[in-house]
Amino acid sequence: AEDAVIAEALEHAGYDPMLSMTGMLKGAETYAQNLEEALKAGVFGAPFYIVTETDERFWGQDRLDMLDAYLGTL
Numbered sequence: 001a002e003d004a005v006i007a008e009a010l011e012h013a014g015y016d017p018m019l020s021m022t023g024m025l026k027g028a029e030t031y032a033q034n035l036e037e038a039l040k041a042g043v044f045g046a047p048f049y050i051v052t053e054t055d056e057r058f059w060g061q062d063r064l065d066m067l068d069a070y071l072g073t074l
Helices: 003-012 017-021 024-041 061-072
Strands: 048-051 056-059
Touching: 003 017, 017 024, 048 061, 056 061
Parallel strands: none
Antiparallel strands: 048 056
């Protein structure tokens, strides 16, 4: 978890050690957390929308009209 150790490991692997300072590592951590949450919620594609109040689920770009109509009923 030390920046210097991460930078050294990146450099040893052939990457620019400054990657540890750009926020890319934080982005990768955030992505991993979001992926874990999505899998637990049953997400299986993108885009995928869950209306938390009712647990109603909408999957796919072609369902956006249905999602919009549903949200209009809340």
